[in-house]
Amino acid sequence: PKFVYDFTEGNKDLKDLLGGKGANLAEMTNLGLPVPPGFTITTEACKTYLDSGEEPAALRDEVSAHLDALEAKMGKKLGQADDPLLVSVRSGAKFSMPGMMDTVLNIGLSDKSVQGLAQQAGDDRFAWDSYRRLIQMFGKTVLGVDGDLFEEALEAAKTAKKVAVDTELEAADLKKLVTKFKKIVKTEAGRDFPQDPREQMDLAIKAVFESWNGERAKLYRRQERIPHDLGTAVNVCSMVFGNLGPDSGTGVAFTRDPASGHQGVYGDYLQNAQGEDVVAGIRNTVALAELEQIDKKSYDQLMQIMETLENHYLDLCDIEFTIERGQLWMLQTRVGKRTAGAAFRIATQLVDQGLIDEAEALQRVNGAQLAQLMFPRFDEEAKVEKVGRGIAASPGAAVGKAVFDSYTAVKWSRSGEKVILVRRETNPDDLDGMIAAEGILTSRGGKTSHAAVVARGMGKTCVCGAEELEVDTKRRRMTVPGGHVVEEGDVISIDGSSGKVYLGEVPVVPSPVVEYFEGRMHAGAEDADELVEAVHRIMAFADRKRRLRVRANADNAEDALRARRFGAQGIGLCRTEHMFLGDRRELVERLILADTEAEREESLKELLPLQKQDFVELFEAMDGLPVTVRLLDPPLHEFLPDITELSVRVALAESRQEPHENELRLLQAVHRLHEQNPMLGLRGVRLGLVIPGLFTMQVRAIAEAAAERKAHKGDPRAEIMIPLVGTVQELEIVREEADQVIAEVEAATGARLKLSIGTMIELPRAALTAGQIAEAAEFFSFGTNDLTQTVWGFSRDDVEASFFTAYLEKGIFGVSPFETIDKDGVGSLVAAAAQAGRATRPDLKLGVCGEHGGDPESVHFFHEVGLDYVSCSPFRIPVARLEAGRAAS
Ligand code: ADP
Ligand code: MG
Ligand code: MG
Numbered sequence: 001p002k003f004v005y006d007f008t009e010g011n012k013d014l015k016d017l018l019g020g021k022g023a024n025l026a027e028m029t030n031l032g033l034p035v036p037p038g039f040t041i042t043t044e045a046c047k048t049y050l051d052s053g054e055e056p057a058a059l060r061d062e063v064s065a066h067l068d069a070l071e072a073k074m075g076k077k078l079g080q081a082d083d084p085l086l087v088s089v090r091s092g093a094k095f096s097m098p099g100m101m102d103t104v105l106n107i108g109l110s111d112k113s114v115q116g117l118a119q120q121a122g123d124d125r126f127a128w129d130s131y132r133r134l135i136q137m138f139g140k141t142v143l144g145v146d147g148d149l150f151e152e153a154l155e156a157a158k159t160a161k162k163v164a165v166d167t168e169l170e171a172a173d174l175k176k177l178v179t180k181f182k183k184i185v186k187t188e189a190g191r192d193f194p195q196d197p198r199e200q201m202d203l204a205i206k207a208v209f210e211s212w213n214g215e216r217a218k219l220y221r222r223q224e225r226i227p228h229d230l231g232t233a234v235n236v237c238s239m240v241f242g243n244l245g246p247d248s249g250t251g252v253a254f255t256r257d258p259a260s261g262h263q264g265v266y267g268d269y270l271q272n273a274q275g276e277d278v279v280a281g282i283r284n285t286v287a288l289a290e291l292e293q294i295d296k297k298s299y300d301q302l303m304q305i306m307e308t309l310e311n312h313y314l315d316l317c318d319i320e321f322t323i324e325r326g327q328l329w330m331l332q333t334r335v336g337k338r339t340a341g342a343a344f345r346i347a348t349q350l351v352d353q354g355l356i357d358e359a360e361a362l363q364r365v366n367g368a369q370l371a372q373l374m375f376p377r378f379d380e381e382a383k384v385e386k387v388g389r390g391i392a393a394s395p396g397a398a399v400g401k402a403v404f405d406s407y408t409a410v411k412w413s414r415s416g417e418k419v420i421l422v423r424r425e426t427n428p429d430d431l432d433g434m435i436a437a438e439g440i441l442t443s444r445g446g447k448t449s450h451a452a453v454v455a456r457g458m459g460k461t462c463v464c465g466a467e468e469l470e471v472d473t474k475r476r477r478m479t480v481p482g483g484h485v486v487e488e489g490d491v492i493s494i495d496g497s498s499g500k501v502y503l504g505e506v507p508v509v510p511s512p513v514v515e516y517f518e519g520r521m522h523a524g525a526e527d528a529d530e531l532v533e534a535v536h537r538i539m540a541f542a543d544r545k546r547r548l549r550v551r552a553n554a555d556n557a558e559d560a561l562r563a564r565r566f567g568a569q570g571i572g573l574c575r576t577e578h579m580f581l582g583d584r585r586e587l588v589e590r591l592i593l594a595d596t597e598a599e600r601e602e603s604l605k606e607l608l609p610l611q612k613q614d615f616v617e618l619f620e621a622m623d624g625l626p627v628t629v630r631l632l633d634p635p636l637h638e639f640l641p642d643i644t645e646l647s648v649r650v651a652l653a654e655s656r657q658e659p660h661e662n663e664l665r666l667l668q669a670v671h672r673l674h675e676q677n678p679m680l681g682l683r684g685v686r687l688g689l690v691i692p693g694l695f696t697m698q699v700r701a702i703a704e705a706a707a708e709r710k711a712h713k714g715d716p717r718a719e720i721m722i723p724l725v726g727t728v729q730e731l732e733i734v735r736e737e738a739d740q741v742i743a744e745v746e747a748a749t750g751a752r753l754k755l756s757i758g759t760m761i762e763l764p765r766a767a768l769t770a771g772q773i774a775e776a777a778e779f780f781s782f783g784t785n786d787l788t789q790t791v792w793g794f795s796r797d798d799v800e801a802s803f804f805t806a807y808l809e810k811g812i813f814g815v816s817p818f819e820t821i822d823k824d825g826v827g828s829l830v831a832a833a834a835q836a837g838r839a840t841r842p843d844l845k846l847g848v849c850g851e852h853g854g855d856p857e858s859v860h861f862f863h864e865v866g867l868d869y870v871s872c873s874p875f876r877i878p879v880a881r882l883e884a885g886r887a888a889s
Contacts, residue, residue: 079197406433542885572871684724
């Protein structure tokens with residue numbers, strides 16, 4: 001393969017091969033922008049080097065050839081004594097990655113060529129400044145010398161000279177500093193600073209390769225789920241100098257504001273400076289707008305180039321540039337990072353400018369960003385004291401008293417206190433405390449740590465790996481930078497969207513985006529902010545594009561109404577268990593304990609009107625939209641008292657010789673119904689088949705409610721769903737009874753009800769025999785939560801806290817299969833069942849009602865396999881709508 005590409009040979013689509021920096025340097029070169037010439041060594045070369053442990057001969061030859069060409073173009077040789085060509089060696093992977101080797105500038109300078117550079121530039125100071133920078137950067141990043149030693153020597157030089165900033169050091173001072181720096185290298189690295197320019201370059205290239213496997217880089221990749229086998233490219237770029245005096249300088253810029261998306265002049269500039277000086281904060285930078293006064297010609301040219309870049313990349317770009325004696329050079333560009341809010345604004349702005357169309361606008365935003373915009377947030381106006389920052393592991397804004405162990409978290413929260421659980425790291429023993437807490441803060445661990453995984457699963461705010469915080473769980477306190485001590489009970493606030501940690505209570509305000517979805521803020525209204533306007537428009541794009549319909553999981557009228565406001569096109573899952581709880585428990589107990597037919601019928605008869613009323617309200621809230629009602633699913637013991645509690649009651653009554661006949665009967669029933677593994681026991685359709693009259697009562701309540709709504713000129717569209725079916729026979733029996741009840745209600749009321757009957761597909765056997773099941777089902781709803789459990793053979797409640805972290809860390813899961821559908825396993829079963837079902841019944845309606853219905857990646861999958869709708873919790877509906885639109889465009 002070809003290992004080296006000249007900047008003129010690449011383009012922006014070659015990021016895999018040339019890394020982001022290299023691909024974009026090539027793109028700019030080919031756009032005719034002023035980029036200092038150079039070449040890029042490919043990620044393939046890096047991989048080959050890392051695999052074999054040595055530079056392949058072909059690579060060395062190709063680098064030589066490209067260096068020759070570069071020297072010819074520039075008219076001077078690398079490190080040439082009287083007029084040296086200098087280069088930078090810059091790392092650049094496909095994704096920008098902290099922890100990779102830093103760039104080394106001014107390669108090619110030596111004791112000899114520094115003289116030549118001074119003479120050519122007519123500036124001694126500049127030459128020695130460049131040389132000391134080389135030794136400093138090279139010493140630190142290539143030879144592994146502690147960077148502080150150089151910084152301290154530099155500080156000492158400034159102190160000796162009684163000056164404040166480095167530009168006030170003169171040539172002679174810098175020359176002395178070079179001697180000092182070389183000594184540091186010799187002592188610390190055990191070798192002389194290399195004087196041979198090619199050796200400098202080769203060592204730097206190798207160091208970049210090796211930094212791919214540095215500990216920090218590996219950690220970052222694990223956290224961000226970047227594959228470990230991509231490798232990094234290396235860019236060799238001829239130097240331009242911003243440190244040649246006041247008519248030179250270096251800066252960074254954005255083509256628009258990455259926080260708001262507004263177009264304008266955003267950036268920083270620093271005169272007489274090189275490389276990282278701008279961001280390192282060694283001297284005060286000026287706002288980019290001031291460059292217009294300093295160097296109008298370069299400023300105008302820069303504005304022109306920024307426009308060219310925007311029109312070319314059709315997006316916000318960030319750039320690095322340098323001015324050398326009035327001549328502008330472009331050193332880097334990329335499509336810039338932005339906040340979630342800016343992403344929405346920029347996408348609509350670009351549509352308005354005619355640069356992109358609606359379909360493309362949908363690709364510029366995503367559901368995760370929308371979800372982020374929907375979390376309540378800390379009031380930005382509030383006066384707060386930030387004391388630390390960790391990894392934003394699970395979004396949200398949480399306020400509470402700091403507690404340092406799970407026990408206290410539970411105890412305090414029971415007495416009504418809001419608490420934040422602070423730990424060094426969490427483990428399965430902390431689960432109770434995590435559930436009790438408003439949020440979780442840890443000082444160790446990354447995005448896949450136990451705390452992060454479990455918190456995300458629970459939808460709980462979490463900041464992890466806040467390393468500046470010293471957590472002392474024994475003494476129940478933590479020390480924040482600056483020495484302040486947070487004791488148990490002190491209030492802290494954590495922001496899971498930014499990772500920031502604050503002392504005291506930061507006020508929380510609802511998100512304007514949720515206010516908009518709730519209908520409390522209107523797009524187009526005068527006070528609506530730009531963000532709401534942008535979200536409104538993007539949602540409209542998505543709704544126009546999407547094929548998947550979006551329904552809600554909602555059990556009562558209140559949730560249903562909210563879901564409707566959020567854009568739900570129906571209810572995909574109405575659970576009915578709550579209709580058996582509360583003050584109806586007693587009726588249910590009687591039903592379960594019934595010895596005779598008559599007793600059982602008596603309690604069912606009492607339950608009927610209550611449940612009918614629930615359905616009337618629900619159908620009214622969702623008038624005109626489909627409502628899928630799932631018949632009773634959970635095991636019966638969930639409706640009976642706790643076994644231990646009841647045993648105690650019986651024992652007490654016995655010892656006091658009080659009458660306890662009822663308790664005893666109940667206890668016997670509890671024992672009878674007790675199951676080793678309730679998830680796989682007597683539940684779902686099995687209940688309907690062994691408890692006569694239970695399902696028919698529910699069906700009757702649904703049918704009568706529908707008839708009543710019709711009588712009131714309503715438009716009820718109920719769908720009856722049978723859970724946990726494994727074979728078509730189960731469904732056929734239940735169906736026959738249901739059809740009969742519906743016919744009876746129709747006859748009695750004179751209404752035509754058009755109730756459809758379908759099933760959940762949540763057992764592997766159901767999926768495998770979907771073709772048969774479709775004979776008796778008008779719709780399938782994939783229950784992907786249970787299907788994931790049964791296909792993998794693990795129960796969610798038992799595994800998430802115990803071994804998922806280990807699985808994530810070992811890379812067995814990229815992400816929990818409960819969060820994103822496991823496409824290869826569970827997903828392929830869904831796809832096959834959908835196909836088999838439709839083969840039997842072409843108009844079979846297909847939906848999904850697991851947690852996955854609101855997960856962006858899963859929504860794309862369900863679109864691809866041709867489902868008709870996804871159903872998710874009301875709050876996730878906007879995300880599902882957006883992602884369904886993105887999937888279709
Ligand atoms: P990073 O990936 O950290 O941005 P860069 O490779 O972009 O690292 O380089 C670090 C700094 O050095 C940047 O400010 C960049 O503009 C500057 N720089 C890199 N190469 C050159 C060069 N050939 N001439 C002048 N400045 C350079
Ligand atoms: Mg850097
Ligand atoms: Mg850079």
